[in-house]
Structure formats: C-alpha cells, structure tokens
Amino acid sequence: MSYEVMVGNKAAATACKLARVQVASAFPITPQTTITQYLSEMHANAEWDFDFVNVEGELSSQVVVQGASRVGARTFTCTSGPGLLYMHHPMQTTGSGRLPVVMAVVHRGYKGMQPDHSDLMSQEWTGWGHWYVEHAQEVLDSILMAYKVAEDPRIRIPIAVGYDGYVLSYTAEPVEIPDQALVDEWLPPNKAIPEVLPDKVNPATFGRGWGGERDPQVPWKEHHDAILRIEDVHKEVMDSFEKTFGRRYGNGMIETYKMEDADVAIMAMGTIAGTCKAAVDRMQANGKKVGLIKLRSYLPFPNKDLLEWGKKLDGIAVVDRSICPGKGGPSFQKLRDTLYELNDKERPKMLQFHAGLGGKEVRVRDFEMIGDKALKAAKGEKVEQVTWV
Amino acid sequence: MIEIRLHGRGGQGAVTASRIIATAAYEEGQYSQAIPMYGTERRGAPLTAFVRLDNQRVRERMLVHEPDISIVLDPLIAKQQAVVDSLKAGGLVLLNTAQSPEEVKLGGDFKVATVDATTIALETLGRPITNTAILGAFVKITGAMKLESIEKAIKKYFPGRLGDMNIAAVRRSYAEVKGPIQAVVTDAPQEKADLNVGGYGVLKDVSSWRVFTPEIDVGKCIGCKSCWIFCPETAIQWDEAKKKPYIEYSKCKGCGVCANECPVKAIEMVRVEV
Numbered sequence: 001m002s003y004e005v006m007v008g009n010k011a012a013a014t015a016c017k018l019a020r021v022q023v024a025s026a027f028p029i030t031p032q033t034t035i036t037q038y039l040s041e042m043h044a045n046a047e048w049d050f051d052f053v054n055v056e057g058e059l060s061s062q063v064v065v066q067g068a069s070r071v072g073a074r075t076f077t078c079t080s081g082p083g084l085l086y087m088h089h090p091m092q093t094t095g096s097g098r099l100p101v102v103m104a105v106v107h108r109g110y111k112g113m114q115p116d117h118s119d120l121m122s123q124e125w126t127g128w129g130h131w132y133v134e135h136a137q138e139v140l141d142s143i144l145m146a147y148k149v150a151e152d153p154r155i156r157i158p159i160a161v162g163y164d165g166y167v168l169s170y171t172a173e174p175v176e177i178p179d180q181a182l183v184d185e186w187l188p189p190n191k192a193i194p195e196v197l198p199d200k201v202n203p204a205t206f207g208r209g210w211g212g213e214r215d216p217q218v219p220w221k222e223h224h225d226a227i228l229r230i231e232d233v234h235k236e237v238m239d240s241f242e243k244t245f246g247r248r249y250g251n252g253m254i255e256t257y258k259m260e261d262a263d264v265a266i267m268a269m270g271t272i273a274g275t276c277k278a279a280v281d282r283m284q285a286n287g288k289k290v291g292l293i294k295l296r297s298y299l300p301f302p303n304k305d306l307l308e309w310g311k312k313l314d315g316i317a318v319v320d321r322s323i324c325p326g327k328g329g330p331s332f333q334k335l336r337d338t339l340y341e342l343n344d345k346e347r348p349k350m351l352q353f354h355a356g357l358g359g360k361e362v363r364v365r366d367f368e369m370i371g372d373k374a375l376k377a378a379k380g381e382k383v384e385q386v387t388w389v
Numbered sequence: 390m391i392e393i394r395l396h397g398r399g400g401q402g403a404v405t406a407s408r409i410i411a412t413a414a415y416e417e418g419q420y421s422q423a424i425p426m427y428g429t430e431r432r433g434a435p436l437t438a439f440v441r442l443d444n445q446r447v448r449e450r451m452l453v454h455e456p457d458i459s460i461v462l463d464p465l466i467a468k469q470q471a472v473v474d475s476l477k478a479g480g481l482v483l484l485n486t487a488q489s490p491e492e493v494k495l496g497g498d499f500k501v502a503t504v505d506a507t508t509i510a511l512e513t514l515g516r517p518i519t520n521t522a523i524l525g526a527f528v529k530i531t532g533a534m535k536l537e538s539i540e541k542a543i544k545k546y547f548p549g550r551l552g553d554m555n556i557a558a559v560r561r562s563y564a565e566v567k568g569p570i571q572a573v574v575t576d577a578p579q580e581k582a583d584l585n586v587g588g589y590g591v592l593k594d595v596s597s598w599r600v601f602t603p604e605i606d607v608g609k610c611i612g613c614k615s616c617w618i619f620c621p622e623t624a625i626q627w628d629e630a631k632k633k634p635y636i637e638y639s640k641c642k643g644c645g646v647c648a649n650e651c652p653v654k655a656i657e658m659v660r661v662e663v
Contacts, residue, residue, distance in 0.1 A: 005415055005421065135448075137446075164450075166425075167424070168450070172423040173411070173421065173447065174420060271450040272450065274448040
C-alpha cells in the first residue's frame with residue numbers, strides 16, 4: 001500500500017489504473033476535465049495496457065464504452081453537468097444493454113458551473129445504479145466496488161459514481177492506494193456475456209431490439225429487477241472489500257454516523273455529508289441526539305435499511321442537493337414513499353431541506369440549524385415542512 | 390485542527406503551496422486537506438486557497454472561514470487589511486514584504502511575521518513565484534511541521550533541479566523570516582477589498598495586481614501601435630493628437646505583453662516599489 005495527497009479526480013483516474021480498465025473514453029468538461037487529463041497522461045506513459053479514445057463529445061464517449069463493454073472489455077467514462085445531459089440518449093441503451101460500464105459523474109449543476117446533484121439526479125430514468133460519495137478515498141474505493149457490483153452476473157447494470165465538483169474534484173487530501181496485486185485478486189477481469197455478443201450463426205439483435213414473440217414489457221421488468229438486486233450484492237461487495245482492503249462505508253447502501261443513541265437523523269449525500277459529520281459531533285457534545293444517515297446509493301434506494309431506521313427514529317431531516325422544479329427534492333420524496341409502509345405510530349416526522357443548490361456552500365452551522373429543527377419537529381413543535389437553507 | 394488561508398495571485402503558486410503543506414503534514418502522520426478557491430482563476434488575479442491539518446481525516450467540506458494562520462504570497466496584497474479579516478483572535482499572519490513586522494500597518498489582535506519572499510524567489514528561482522519562498526518562513530514561525538518534510542513534499546511536486554532551487558528558496562526564507570511579534574496597530578482599519586477572483590480587468594480596477602509596471606519612453610516610441618493592438622485589457626490608450634500611446638494604469642494588470650511586442654523596446658517593465 002502506498003499513499004498520495006491527491007485531488008478527487010486523480011483518485012478516480014487511479015481507480016481506473018488499479019481496476020485495469022481496458023477501454024476509456026471521455027470528453028473534457030469542467031470540473032471533470034482533469035480525470036481526462038490524468039488518463040491521457042497515464043496512457044502516454046503506458047502505465048498499463050488500455051485504449052483511450054478521444055471523442056468529439058459525450059454522446060460518442062458513452063457509445064464508445066458501450067461498444068467495448070458489449071464485447072467484454074472493462075470500460076470507464078466520466079463527465080459533468082451538461083456533458084451528462086448530452087449523454088442521456090446512449091445512457092439509456094447502456095442500461096438497456098445491461099452493460100457494466102462504470103462512469104464518474106463530477107457534479108456540476110446546470111444553473112451555473114458550481115456543484116449540485118441535479119445532473120445525475122436528472123438521469124434517474126436511464127436504468128443505471130447511482131451512487132453518491134463524500135471524499136477522495138471513497139471515490140477511489142467506490143469505483144473499484146462499482147466494477148465488482150456492475151460486472152456481477154446477477155447484476156450486469158452500469159453504475160454512475162457521483163461526487164461533487166471543485167470541493168472534491170479539485171481538493172487535495174491523503175488517499176491510500178491499495179496494492180495492485182491485491183486489487184487484481186479481488187477484482188478479476190470482466191467476462192463478456194455470450195448471449196449479448198453478435199452471433200453470425202444465429203442472427204439476433206442486442207440492446208433495445210428484443211424481437212421474437214416475447215412480451216415487450218419483459219425487458220423492462222428484467223431491467224428493474226436487476227437494479228433492485230444491487231442492494232444485496234452491494235452489501236456483499238462492501239463486506240469483501242473491507243476484508244481485503246480494511247476500509248468500509250457503512251453497508252454500501254447507507255453509511256450511518258453516530259446513530260446509536262440518536263432520536264433524529266439528518267439524511268444527506270455526497271460531500272456535505274462530511275460537513276454534517278462535524279456538525280453531529282458538535283451537536284452530540286451538546287447533548288443533542290442527532291445522527292447522520294449518509295445516503296450512498298440513491299438507485300436502488302435503500303428501502304430495507306430506511307424502513308428499519310424509520311421505525312426507530314422520531315424524525316428525519318432530508319437534505320437534498322438537487323430539486324426537480326415543480327416536484328421537489330428527490331431523496332425526500334423517495335424516503336416518504338418508502339416510509340409510507342409504516343403505520344402512523346411508527347412513522348417519523350419528515351422535514352425537507354434544500355441546500356447546496358447551485359454550489360451554495362453548506363456549513364457546519366447550517367447542519368446544526370437543520371438538526372435543531374428536526375429535534376423540535378420530533379417533539380411535536382410546529383416547524384416549516386420545507387426549508388431553503 | 391489548524392486552519393490556514395493562503396492569499397496570492399494566479400501564477401504565484403498558492404494552490405501548489407497549499408498542497409505542499411498538506412503533503413508534508415501527511416508525511417508526519419497528520420491528516421490534511423488542501424482546497425483551492427473555485428472561480429475563474431487566471432494568472433495575476435488575486436486568489437485564495439485553504440489548508441486544514443488535523444489528527445483525523447478532515448470531514449468538513451467547506452471553505453475556511455476563521456483561519457488560525459493567514460499566509461500572504463504577494464507583497465501588494467499583503468498591504469490589504471482583508472488578509473487578516475476573520476483571522477482567529479491571537480492568530481498569525483505571515484506576509485511577503487520587505488518591511489519588518491514592526492512596520493506593518495495591518496491592525497488587530499494577531500501576530501505578524503514578515504519575509505521578503507519576492508526577492509528570495511527572484512534570486513533563487515529567477516521568477517517572482519513565491520510559493521516555496523514563503524514556506525520556509527511558515528515552518529520556522531509555526532513549527533507545524535519539520536523543514537525536512539516540506540523539502541520532501543517539494544521534491545514530489547518539483548523533481549530534479551527545479552526541486553533543488555525551490556528547496557534553496559525554502560531554506561533562505563527559513564533563515565530570513567522576521568517575527569512573529571504582536572501586531573503594532575491594534576485597531577483594524579475599516580477598508581474592504583475583495584481578494585477573490587471576480588470579473589475581468591476591463592470591469593474593475595486591477596492596479597493592485599501588478600508586480601511589474603510598464604513605463605513608456607515616448608522619445609523612443611515610433612507610434613506603430615503594436616502595444617495598443619496587443620494589450621489584452623485595453624489599458625493602452627491612443628493619443629491621436631500626439632500620435633503616441635499612454636497607459637490607463639487602473640486597467641493594467643502588469644502582464645508585460647506590451648513590452649514584449651514593442652519593436653523598439655520603448656516600454657520597460659519596472660518592479661513596483663513596496
């Protein structure tokens with residue numbers, strides 16, 4: 001094991017090297033640009049054997065990795081904000097094709113250059129797994145785990161690993177780099193699935209084309225079921241990751257922080273969850289029973305875990321760093337949907353907070369305000385249902 | 390946790406300095422985080438960067454709002470009261486200036502140390518890139534880490550001869566730093582300056598950005614208008630009556646393009662007296 005003080009984008013590129021990615025293709029866009037730059041440098045220095053395909057836009061980069069993944073290559077691409085939106089169409093076919101592409105999404109909102117989660121959130125219908133991570137070490141580790149989950153024969157679903165632009169992509173911090181031999185053993189090469197390979201003897205189509213007599217709803221159902229299966233596989237992979245590398249991030253789906261004695265939880269995603277940990281320390285030192293549930297997997301949503309926590313807690317403050325205008329915060333809505341299963345006595349009070357949109361800084365004191373409101377609401381005091389932090 | 394704010398200009402290497410500190414700290418078993426200020430960074434524009442040092446992984450992911458230490462890489466920015474804004478009471482400011490700590494006009498409850506990093510950089514590196522030339526002073530006055538750790542980190546960022554030159558700059562600044570002493574001026578003057586990047590030169594006064602100032606020798610000038618054409622900030626104006634250029638200094642950021650383009654060397658870049 002070695003270490004380097006590196007920025008989040010270098011952690012992503014380093015993960016590609018450790019995973020021995022065979023085909024990478026990307027178009028540079030701030031704040032993802034330096035991943036492309038690091039990969040190009042690594043390719044120029046022949047640090048390992050892979051193809052780096054320069055393209056004229058994000059639509060092509062997704063199509064390149066799609067084709068390579070189709071024939072069994074381990075593939076990587078990355079983008080940000082508007083670049084991701086431009087990739088929308090081929091993302092659907094990567095998902096439908098059940099191709100285990102891994103993509104880093106370096107969050108950039110589309111009302112300006114600064115980070116929020118509106119880019120990846122807007123892609124929730126494309127049929128991918130969506131993860132949100134907090135710091136550079138977690139970027140490196142999560143990309144390795146994403147390959148392990150995506151390529152699992154039970155899953156075969158592409159995964160997007162999202163992390164905030166600038167505050168993570170360009171912030172330098174110490175990152176432990178696992179030994180290559182250990183990664184090679186833990187993450188063996190991807191295998192092509194024979195049934196999706198072009199076959200000259202038995203002509204067939206792949207991707208969207210289904211053909212034959214089958215019910216056209218079947219591919220949708222299979223796709224949906226495969227994404228739901230990620231929950232169990234993700235937890236398995238997290239356990240084996242810890243066994244091999246000595247680090248873990250909760251159970252994969254969620255990471256809880258100081259929840260043992262908590263009456264209320266703040267649910268947050270990405271880098272702001274880190275700031276929230278510091279706020280939880282301060283609040284608990286003052287006797288306030290507030291903990292953190294860091295949502296790591298937005299798709300699939302950790303229904304089982306959150307149902308369990310929902311029963312135990314008096315209140316949950318959901319912090320969304322994205323909004324569907326006219327609809328609201330996506331993780332808040334998903335949580336309410338999940339906790340509808342509980343009866344009226346069990347169901348905790350749920351509050352919606354909009355924070356960090358357009359890159360607005362979220363500070364420790366903001367989380368203390370959020371925690372205070374959630375505590376009040378849990379005690380039955382009247383507080384606003386929706387707060388713009 | 391120790392929180393540090395660095396003030397500099399694009400091109401002086403404040404971001405690299407923040408990463409060298411973070412790397413050196415991790416060499417010694419401390420956790421660290423180096424954050425650049427995100428904006429339209431470019432050469433010459435004032436910018437800030439931040440470092441956090443702690444004995445556990447740093448979780449806070451926000452800018453540093455109340456630093457323990459402020460490090461100023463630029464001699465003109467070092468004159469602005471904003472470099473000690475929101476510094477913790479009893480905190481420390483390290484300035485790149487030829488002045489002694491006693492001569493510093495910044496006011497408030499903090500300690501001041503000074504080092505002439507621009508001269509050190511010019512003499513050891515040949516360029517006014519002051520990021521390493523301030524770090525020796527930083528180590529000496531804070532004791533936050535060993536000089537060897539900074540030198541080891543510098544070798545990671547600047548291999549070979551460049552690394553040796555930067556290490557020479559670090560050692561000289563370690564030896565030459567003055568202070569820290571308690572700030573002589575106790576009242577904080579009420580002046581506000583924006584030390585972060587924003588807007589373009591044509592929109593605001595950028596005269597504080599200059600390290601070197603162009604001066605035109607109208608006697609040598611042949612009136613070819615090359616400087617007028619090439620100035621990226623429209624700071625060079627044309628006097629139609631005299632058929633000679635003149636400089637609107639509020640727009641000039643001191644890039645030196647005019648001096649470079651002048652075919653008869655009628656423009657000289659003069660170092661700003663500080």
